[in-house]
Amino acid sequence: MNLAATAHLLFEWTKRDFRxxxxxxxxxxxxxxxxxxxxxAAFVFLFRRVAGIDVGIPYASFVFSGMLVWTxxxxxxxxxxxxxxxxxxxxxxxxxPRVVAPLSGALLxxxxxxxxxxxxxxxxxxxxxxxxxxxxxxxxxxxxxxLLSSGLGTLLAALTVFVRDIRNIVPLAMQLFLLVTPVGYxxxxxxxxxxxxxxxxxxxxxRSSVLDVPGPPLSRWLTAFAISVLMFVLGLWYFHRxxxxxxxxx
Amino acid sequence: MSREPARGSVEFRGVTKExxxxxxxxxxxxxxxxxxxxGRGDRLKALDDVSFSIEPGESFALIGSxxxxxxxxxxxxxxxxxxxxxxxxxxxxxVALIELGIGFHPDLTGxxxxxxxxxxxxxxGAAAKRLVEQAVEFAEIERFAETPVKRYSSGMYARLSFGIxxxxxxDILIVDEILAVGDLAFQRKCxxxxxxxxxxxxxxxxxxxxxDWVLKETCERGVLISHGRVEAEGPVRSLLDTYHAAPxxxxxxxxxxxxxxxxGRIDTVPAGTRSIGLHEPLTLECEVTIxxxxxxxxxxxxxxxxxxxxxxxxxxxxxxxxxxxxxHVVRVVxxxxxxLPGPNLLEVLAFDRASPxxxxxxxxxxxxxxxxxxxxNWDHGLIDVPTQWSTG
Numbered sequence: 001m002n003l004a005a006t007a008h009l010l011f012e013w014t015k016r017d018f019r020x021x022x023x024x025x026x027x028x029x030x031x032x033x034x035x036x037x038x039x040x041a042a043f044v045f046l047f048r049r050v051a052g053i054d055v056g057i058p059y060a061s062f063v064f065s066g067m068l069v070w071t072x073x074x075x076x077x078x079x080x081x082x083x084x085x086x087x088x089x090x091x092x093x094x095x096x097p098r099v100v101a102p103l104s105g106a107l108l109x110x111x112x113x114x115x116x117x118x119x120x121x122x123x124x125x126x127x128x129x130x131x132x133x134x135x136x137x138x139x140x141x142x143x144x145x146x147l148l149s150s151g152l153g154t155l156l157a158a159l160t161v162f163v164r165d166i167r168n169i170v171p172l173a174m175q176l177f178l179l180v181t182p183v184g185y186x187x188x189x190x191x192x193x194x195x196x197x198x199x200x201x202x203x204x205x206x207r208s209s210v211l212d213v214p215g216p217p218l219s220r221w222l223t224a225f226a227i228s229v230l231m232f233v234l235g236l237w238y239f240h241r242x243x244x245x246x247x248x249x250x
Numbered sequence: 251m252s253r254e255p256a257r258g259s260v261e262f263r264g265v266t267k268e269x270x271x272x273x274x275x276x277x278x279x280x281x282x283x284x285x286x287x288x289g290r291g292d293r294l295k296a297l298d299d300v301s302f303s304i305e306p307g308e309s310f311a312l313i314g315s316x317x318x319x320x321x322x323x324x325x326x327x328x329x330x331x332x333x334x335x336x337x338x339x340x341x342x343x344x345v346a347l348i349e350l351g352i353g354f355h356p357d358l359t360g361x362x363x364x365x366x367x368x369x370x371x372x373x374x375g376a377a378a379k380r381l382v383e384q385a386v387e388f389a390e391i392e393r394f395a396e397t398p399v400k401r402y403s404s405g406m407y408a409r410l411s412f413g414i415x416x417x418x419x420x421d422i423l424i425v426d427e428i429l430a431v432g433d434l435a436f437q438r439k440c441x442x443x444x445x446x447x448x449x450x451x452x453x454x455x456x457x458x459x460x461x462d463w464v465l466k467e468t469c470e471r472g473v474l475i476s477h478g479r480v481e482a483e484g485p486v487r488s489l490l491d492t493y494h495a496a497p498x499x500x501x502x503x504x505x506x507x508x509x510x511x512x513x514g515r516i517d518t519v520p521a522g523t524r525s526i527g528l529h530e531p532l533t534l535e536c537e538v539t540i541x542x543x544x545x546x547x548x549x550x551x552x553x554x555x556x557x558x559x560x561x562x563x564x565x566x567x568x569x570x571x572x573x574x575x576x577x578h579v580v581r582v583v584x585x586x587x588x589x590l591p592g593p594n595l596l597e598v599l600a601f602d603r604a605s606p607x608x609x610x611x612x613x614x615x616x617x618x619x620x621x622x623x624x625x626x627n628w629d630h631g632l633i634d635v636p637t638q639w640s641t642g
Contacts, residue, residue, distance in 0.1 A: 005372040012369040016358070023357040090353040093346070095329040096370045162281035241283040247331045248269065248287070249280045 006097045014104040017079075018111060032112040033119060035075075036067045043067075043184040053185055057211065058127035066183040068116040069141055069206040072109045073149045073199055074174045079105030080153025081170050084161055084246070092247040099239050102157035106150035113142070120210065130212035137215065141206035144228050148198055151232030158239045161246050186213070198224035255341040258306030258421045258454040260327065265336035267297040267322050286334055296322040297333070298478040304422075306341065309448060309455040311465045311472030311486050313493055315556075319478040320458050324424050327456070342421025345371075356400035360391055360410050363399055367414045381417050388443070389413035409436055416443055423447065426458045441468070460557050462490055463629035494556075494592050508609040511547055511600040512539040516612055519581070528591055528620035528634060532584040536598055540575045546603035547573040549580050554595045561589055561632055567603065588633045591620035 001009070022028045043063045047053040055062045083105035084091070084098070091098050124131045160166040181199045182190060190200065201216045201224035208215030216224075255261060270279070271292040280287045297319045304310045312320045325331045326338055328346040353370060354363045364385050368378035386395050389409035391402075399407060416423075425444065445468075447453040457469050465472070465486050474482040474489045482492050514537030518524075526532045540547045549571075552563040566573065566580065573580070593615055600610045620634075 001372045005374060008374050009369050009372070012366060016355070016362070016366055019362075020355055020357055090370065093330060094353065094370055095344075096372070159281060162277045238283055242281065242287070244332045245280045245287045247325065249277050 001097055006100065009096065010100045010104055010107070013100045014107050017083075017104055017108055021108075029111070029115070032115040036064065036071050036112070036116055037119075039071075040064045040067050047184045055186055055213075057213065058129045061123055061127045061129040061131075061211065062207065062213070063184055064116075064123055065120065065207045065210050066203045068113055068120070069145055069203050070178060070181060070183050070199070071116070072113050072142065073145050073202070074178065075109040075112060076106040076146070076149030077153045077156065078170055078174060079108055080150065081105070081156040081160055081166065083153075084157035085164075085167075088161070088246065098243050098246065099154060099236065102154040102239070103150055105157070106146065106153045109149075110146075131210060132212050134209040137205055138209035140221070141202045141209060144198065144205075144225055145202045147225075147228040147232045148202070151228065151230075151235035154235035154239045155231070158235075158242050158246075162242075162249055187216070195220065196223055198227045200224075255339040256306050257341045258452060259339075259341040260304040260310075260422060260454065260456070261339040262300050262302050262323070262327075263337045263339070265297055265300045265323070265326060265333045265338060266295060267319075267326060267331070268293040268295055268334040270294070288334060295478050297326070299336070300475070300478070300480050301336075302473045302480060302483055304454060304456065306454055307448065307452045308471060309457065309469045311469035311489070312456065312458045312475060313465065313472055313486075313489050314475035314481075318475045320475055321426065322478075323475065324426055324456070324458065327422075328424060340422060343419060344422045344424065345415060345418045345420035346424040346426070354399050354407070354411065357398050359396050359398055360386065360389075360402070360406075361395045364410065364414055368418075371418050373419075377419075381414070384417040385410065385413035387413075388417065388439075405433065405436075412440055416440070416447070420447075420453055422454045422456065424456045424458075444468070461629070465490065508602075508605070508607045510541040510544045510602060510605075511609040513537070513549075513598060513600050513610045513612055514539065516598055516614065518616075524615070525617040525619050526587050528618055529586055529588060529636070532587050532616070533581065534584075534596075534598070535579055535581045538573070538578050538580050538600065540573055540578070542575045544575055544602050547575075548601055548603055549573070549582075550597075550599045550601070551582055551584075552597040552599065553584075553589065554597070555589055555632060556593045556595065558595060559632065561594075587618060588635065589618050590630060590632065590634055591618045593617045 022031070025031065027034070040060060040063045044060050047063075048059045053059075080102035083101040087098075087101040090096075091101070156166055156170060177197075177199070180190065180194050181197060181203055183203055187195050187200055187204055194200065201220045204213075204216050205221065205224075207213060268288050270288050271294055279285065300319070300323060312323065314320050322331075324346065326333050327340065328344050330346075353367055355366075358366070361382065364382040365378060368381045371381075373381055386392055389406070389412070391406050391410055394402065394406065399410070402410070423444070441464075444455060448455055455468070457465060457472075459465055469486045471484065472486050472489050473480050474493055482489055516534065516536040519533040519535055523532075534551065536549070538547075538549060546567065549566045550563055553561045555561060564582070566582075571580070594617065595613060595615055598612045598614075599608055601608050
């Protein structure tokens with residue numbers, strides 16, 4: 001299959017996943033918004049009301065802008081992770097670029113991001129935080145996140161076929177990962193080494209592209225992109241190496 | 251120095267496929283990005299140095315009993331799994347009708363599933379659209395095209411999947427026992443379609459079937475595979491004769507579920523007969539010991555053909571034989587042995603009607619002797635019934 005046909009398959013696969021996800025649901029694609037809203041509400045209650053964190057700007061806007069890019073990452077990784085086992089009934093019988101399954105899993109949360117971006121200006125109008133728009137930085141954060149989530153997701157998807165424990169580890173790891181990512185607080189509160197977590201950079205980079213808050217310095221951008229590109233290459237390489245064994249194991 | 255193989259040709263060169271026998275954590279070897287993915291330990295050769303070649307436009311049969319390695323060979327050919335050693339050269343696109351309805355999502359409509367199948371096959375735009383139209387028309391499901399496939403009858407489901415697979419652009423088409431589905435009229439339509447694909451487009455067909463009639467009707471040449479090895483290669487008729495003459499040994503096996511009824515020696519009368527002529531009577535005797543307290547002991551005889559399809563079964567109590575606790579020699583006379591000539595598998599089983607447990611089950615084989623009907627190659631079904639034909 002050539003590149004154009006693969007890209008077409010990837011697009012169709014994602015479209016199909018989206019369609020399947022919302023069949024026989026009452027709220028349909030509204031669900032794309034419910035998760036970031038619910039998590040934001042929980043954070044507002046936990047960090048603002050209970051712990052009394054002050055970030056200097058309206059807190060819900062601060063959290064929600066970070067939550068959007070976090071959801072892009074975490075939903076992408078968990079979708080991708082389950083995508084390979086979920087499509088094994090096709091993969092064990094037909095021959096096609098199998099990597100489209102995890103990749104489309106990682107791309108699907110872009111729909112949720114788009115929905116969130118409709119809501120964000122409404123929240124800004126209500127809360128009136130110091131808003132701005134740095135389009136390049138905005139794109140850099142989104143693309144870096146996608147590289148990281150699709151690379152990690154593809155790696156985990158291939159591993160899960162062999163070692164099913166991963167399925168149980170990923171949701172737990174994502175929850176812990178969220179706690180050390182500055183979604184509900186600003187990164188100066190983190191120990192130095194945790195700030196090299198690439199998602200810390202992308203969350204803060206994304207937030208500071210829509211809000212007037214300090215963003216990550218260039219050095220952190222470079223580290224984050226280096227890790228993401230490396231993860232992307234590693235994920236695709238590993239998948240490519242072992243995918244032919246899927247039908248023998250699954 | 252490897253030239254491109256001719257369009258529609260297939261060549262297996264020393265293909266071996268090994269699996270590791272199920273050890274705990276055997277999957278870890280497969281997860282490593284280096285090595286052959288099989289790992290150390292006992293290996294099972296599903297295919298052992300298999301070589302054969304198929305000419306473009308040929309209709310080729312893969313013959314062998316269950317577990318002989320046919321499906322593994324097909325999976326390797328389709329590129330779904332890779333041989334451990336050896337090489338497969340294929341000229342052009344391989345499409346496998348290995349399993350019907352692969353990739354169908356129950357919540358999506360017939361039309362959406364057909365479109366998606368086209369996409370998986372790498373089709374876009376007009377080609378994909380044409381495939382979907384042809385598939386839906388061939389499957390005769392136009393009225394239900396917008397209905398989710400989970401609401402389809404199994405026949406509609408099978409028809410749609412055949413319709414899709416049979417219209418994908420292919421140079422080599424694998425047909426694996428799929429036509430056992432759908433009604434007779436649709437099966438005929440499928441065979442007609444396959445024949446026209448071969449005649450009009452020069453598509454190479456590779457058939458796997460347990461149905462002799464299908465193989466004789468559709469294929470000229472083939473290979474006989476046994477225990478992962480190529481046993482013979484040549485014209486389908488002679489392969490089928492070899493296959494039926496030297497069947498897989500049907501080793502008598504014993505299975506004990508309970509303790510209340512014991513089946514001892516089983517034999518024919520006269521003793522030691524392992525073959526019987528068509529339409530002759532067959533007498534069997536077996537020693538049975540029934541424990542006290544067994545309310546309603548029953549001995550059954552089940553007759554299956556080589557493919558383990560049950561032809562008939564008979565139970566002692568339904569024929570008026572009451573078995574009290576104690577020791578008996580039970581005798582059963584099969585008055586007219588009518589399965590088609592060839593090896594057959596018999597099972598003697600013992601149970602108590604009052605309990606769901608099969609106390610004992612014993613398998614053994616008997617060959618039915620007689621002429622195999624050859625004329626015209628039409629399907630003769632499973633048994634032979636004496637018939638009279640005349641004009642009036």
